[in-house]
Amino acid sequence: MTRPMVQARGIHKSFGTLEVLRGVDLEVMPGRVTAIIGPSGSGKSTLLRVLNHLERADHGYVRIDGELVGYRRVGDRLRTLRPIQILRQRTNIGFVFQNFNLFPHLTVLDNVTLAPVAAQGRPRTEVRELALELLDQVGLADKVHVYPRQLSGGQQQRVAIARALALRPKVLLFDEPTSALDPELVGEVLDTINGLAGTGTTMILVSHEIGFVREVADAVLFVDEGIVVEQGPPGQVLDNPVQERTRAFLSKVL
Numbered sequence: 001m002t003r004p005m006v007q008a009r010g011i012h013k014s015f016g017t018l019e020v021l022r023g024v025d026l027e028v029m030p031g032r033v034t035a036i037i038g039p040s041g042s043g044k045s046t047l048l049r050v051l052n053h054l055e056r057a058d059h060g061y062v063r064i065d066g067e068l069v070g071y072r073r074v075g076d077r078l079r080t081l082r083p084i085q086i087l088r089q090r091t092n093i094g095f096v097f098q099n100f101n102l103f104p105h106l107t108v109l110d111n112v113t114l115a116p117v118a119a120q121g122r123p124r125t126e127v128r129e130l131a132l133e134l135l136d137q138v139g140l141a142d143k144v145h146v147y148p149r150q151l152s153g154g155q156q157q158r159v160a161i162a163r164a165l166a167l168r169p170k171v172l173l174f175d176e177p178t179s180a181l182d183p184e185l186v187g188e189v190l191d192t193i194n195g196l197a198g199t200g201t202t203m204i205l206v207s208h209e210i211g212f213v214r215e216v217a218d219a220v221l222f223v224d225e226g227i228v229v230e231q232g233p234p235g236q237v238l239d240n241p242v243q244e245r246t247r248a249f250l251s252k253v254l
Contacts, residue, residue, distance in 0.1 A: 003066055005030040005202045006051065006171055010060035013046055020046045022226040023060070028171070028219075031200040035207055035217035035234075039249060043226040044206045048173050051204070052093040053086055064092055065170050091119050094164030094172040098179050100156040102148040102163075108135065109144040112163045120167065127166065134162040138192050154185030158192050165196075172196070174205040210253055214238055222246045 006028040013021040020043045028034045036044045049055040051062055053070040061078070062069040070086055071078040081089070102111050112131040116122045135141055138158040148156050157177055164172055174193065178186040190212050197203065197216045207213055213220060213234060220237040222230045222245075230237055230246045238254075241247050 002030060004028060004063075005032075005065055006034075006204065007063040008047075008051065008060065011047065011050055011057050011062070012059040013043075013050060013055060013057055020226050021050070021057075024223070024226070024228055026051075026204075026221070026228075028202060028204060030202055032218040033197050033203045033205065033216055034219045034221065035205045035213040036221045036223055037207065037210065037213060037249075038223040038229075042223045044223050045175050047223070048095070048175050048204065048206055051171075051173060052090050052095055054095075064089070069093075087119060091115065091167045092170045094167055094169035096157070096160050096164050096172070096174045096177050098176050100148070100153075100160045100180070102156055102159060104148050107145050107147055108140065108151070108159050111148070111159060112166050115163070116166050116168075131162065131166055134165050135159070137195075138162050139188070152185060153181045154188045157181065157189045161189075161192055161196075165201075171202045171204065174203065174207070176206050176208065178207070178209060208253065210238065210250070222249065224249065 004027045006026065008024060008026040011021050011024040024047055036047065038044050046055060050057050056070065061071070069089055071080055106114065109131055112134065113124065113127045116127040117124050132144065135144055138161055140155060140158055143151060143155065151159065177193065178189050181189065190209065194216050217234050219231060220234050221228050222237060224245055230241055230243045237246065238250065241250060
């Protein structure tokens with residue numbers, strides 16, 4: 001039986017007295033796309049950051065391809081990994097942020113090649129060849145030597161996607177990848193993500209683009225007030241939700 005590529009169990013996370021995640025479970029099989037929807041402040045982005053250990057869960061654990069993230073088991077206890085070990089783990093978990101996070105002083109090509117060479121120790125020539133292929137894949141083959149400030153928001157986000165893919169991650173996380181874009185630029189980024197969904201890349205996507213979620217996702221989780229209220233195939237969650245909280249949310253966004 002195939003094991004989950006992503007498995008999160010009992011995730012709790014608080015910031016001071018604010019309890020953001022309250023026992024979230026998540027399971028994503030290899031090659032599947034899971035979308036997380038919910039109102040602002042429901043804990044969606046925090047959950048993504050816990051998955052790659054940018055935020056440390058107060059309780060619970062995350063496994064990527066069977067490996068604990070951020071910890072190692074010693075007997076019946078979990079010991080925190082050293083920062084360099086956590087950084088190495090994160091190279092298996094690609095993350096595409098809302099606001100691109102490109103290095104402004106590096107060219108497009110250098111933005112894509114930096115992490116695979118510096119963090120993974122892969123040969124520069126091999127990484128450069130892959131980066132050129134990825135930039136072509138996202139429609140930016142003619143922008144390899146320009147700087148982020150010379151690109152539109154949609155182009156910058158597509159560079160960020162290529163950068164994440166260059167790490168050859170086991171799973172790709174998207175945190176509302178179109179929320180910082182002007183409306184006319186949203187489509188080009190969604191088209192790029194849709195193309196990735198057809199390649200068998202395991203993805204978890206936080207998005208408010210419900211029409212896109214319906215098209216691309218294999219499973220949908222509705223999160224509200226730090227818990228998973230409802231989950232299932234898009235046709236069930238989006239068209240025939242069982243929970244009243246889900247119906248109320250969708251009535252405002254559809």
